[in-house]
Amino acid sequence: MRPLVAGNWKMNGSRAMAASLVAEIRTLAAAGPASVDLLVCPPFPYIPEVGGGLAGSAIALGGQDCHMAAAGAHTGDVSAAMLADLGCSHVILGHSERRADHGESSLLVAAKAKAAIDAGLTAIVCVGETEAERDAGKAENIVEKQIIESVPAGANSSNLVIAYEPVWAIGTGRTPSVADVAAMHRHIRSLVADRGPVRVLYGGSVKPANAAELMAVAEVNGALVGGASLKAADFMAIAAGAAVSA
Numbered sequence: 001m002r003p004l005v006a007g008n009w010k011m012n013g014s015r016a017m018a019a020s021l022v023a024e025i026r027t028l029a030a031a032g033p034a035s036v037d038l039l040v041c042p043p044f045p046y047i048p049e050v051g052g053g054l055a056g057s058a059i060a061l062g063g064q065d066c067h068m069a070a071a072g073a074h075t076g077d078v079s080a081a082m083l084a085d086l087g088c089s090h091v092i093l094g095h096s097e098r099r100a101d102h103g104e105s106s107l108l109v110a111a112k113a114k115a116a117i118d119a120g121l122t123a124i125v126c127v128g129e130t131e132a133e134r135d136a137g138k139a140e141n142i143v144e145k146q147i148i149e150s151v152p153a154g155a156n157s158s159n160l161v162i163a164y165e166p167v168w169a170i171g172t173g174r175t176p177s178v179a180d181v182a183a184m185h186r187h188i189r190s191l192v193a194d195r196g197p198v199r200v201l202y203g204g205s206v207k208p209a210n211a212a213e214l215m216a217v218a219e220v221n222g223a224l225v226g227g228a229s230l231k232a233a234d235f236m237a238i239a240a241g242a243a244v245s246a
């Protein structure tokens with residue numbers, strides 16, 4: 001399956017930084033691996049700037065969240081149709097930071113994913129266990145529940161990506177063992193088997209130094225990258241790591 005390497009810029013940067021980062025990524029991507037799909041997900045206000053910088057390139061644009069409703073009285077929120085209107089093809093949903101900071105439940109994530117799919121976007125649904133849950137031997141059960149509750153009816157391999165992101169690996173520099181990643185991805189794949197060949201990304205402290213090893217794991221179809229996506233050279237080095245296993 002063709003890997004997808006997605007950059008989650010989170011709430012970082014400025015308009016100027018977004019413009020220069022996307023220009024650098026574009027330059028490096030022109031000489032980078034053709035066998036990997038690339039996606040960048042800037043903060044909402046910078047989506048037009050970044051979209052302009054990507055015009056005519058094969059690099060996709062995405063949002064970091066959307067509302068479950070199509071439109072209406074939801075102050076401060078952004079609809080999936082608005083993202084599509086700005087040229088986005090993807091939206092990250094149910095990231096652990098949103099589940100923690102905004103109390104998002106899996107059922108809400110499913111409603112958002114349905115709204116995204118209805119607007120023509122691909123929903124990147126994030127799941128992952130906490131450290132305490134892994135230590136208690138509950139990681140697979142927790143992720144299974146999240147998948148069952150967060151993936152809506154109608155989602156399939158053309159409009160759904162799953163990102164397995166252990167909460168304890170995000171931004172910490174720690175990663176699960178290759179064996180643990182392989183086991184979880186196999187489990188996730190079995191849970192979404194009836195949706196077709198859904199891409200299952202790994203996320204959590206993916207860096208240039210560990211990308212090739214993680215991306216070589218069977219059933220890992222790319223990466224969702226946080227911190228390292230803010231440096232064009234690192235982001236593209238991760239893409240190169242994913243290309244090795246493509």
Ligand code: PEP
Binds near residue numbers: 170205
């Ligand atoms: C993320 O937040 O999606 C993520 C994977 O972050 P980091 O790469 O910084 O761990």
